[in-house]
Amino acid sequence: MNRKVSITILSSLLMGIGINGFIIPIHLINGGFWGVSLILNYLLGFHIAITFICLNVPIYLVASVYDKTYFINGLLGITLSSIIIALLTPLQLMIHLPTLYSTIFGGTIIGIGVGFMLREHISPGGIDLLALIFSKLFSINVGVTLLLLDSLIILFGVFTLKDLRLFYSMLVIIFVGITSTVITGIKHIKLYM
Structure with missing residues (x-):
């Protein structure tokens, strides 16, 4: 199996476990378009994976013009992660931890998955x-850029859903950001697949 496909599957499994096992059961959100999809699910009952794909269409159209490699790798990432995360929805009923533990475990597991994907572009x-x-345009670590964008989404969720408990979501994205920054910053991690 192609190395990129293997890493995408492994990363998507980690993201699916983090989102379905730890984030959704305590009604939090994470960053990115997954976070926006969760906000729309909580507010309007939209299907998370379908909303996620729809939100991504404009970004991928821009990416297809800007950088063909990012576009192709992005299609691989979005397709496999959407399918795998949707398949892991039964985890939402299986894991029930206190909010703080779910936040730490969920953010860290999602961050590992995101980090390994981003390492492979x-x-x-x-x-x-x-x-x-x-990060390519401005020579900024991709994890730091992700942390800033995700923070804006969490703040939008807090004000839209009017649930102060969602401030725990800031911890989720901090753990995702730190973990993905560490993984993308380490030069000598080798995954043999």
Whole structure:
């Protein structure tokens, strides 16, 4: 199996476990278009994976013009991560931890998945694709860029859903940002697949 496909599957499994096992059961959001999809799900009952794909279309159209490699890798990432995360929805009923533990575990597991994808220049979604493009343009670590964009989404969720408990979501994206920054910053991680 192709290395990029293997890493995308592994990363998507980690993201699916983090989102379905730890974030959704405590009614939090994470960053990126997954976070926006969760906000729309909580507000209007929209299907998370379908909303995620629809939100990504404009970003991928821009990416197809800007950088063909990011576009192709992004299509791989969005397709596999959407399918795998949707398949792992039964985890929402299986894991029930206190909010703080779910926040830490969920953010860290999602961050590991996102980090390994970003190391391979694979985007698991539109915001991550924007972060990859911004980091290339401005020579900023992709994890830092992602943390800033995700923070804006969490703040939007807090004000839209009017639930102060969503401030725990800031911890989620901090753990995702720190973990993905560490993984994308380490030069000598080797995954043999």
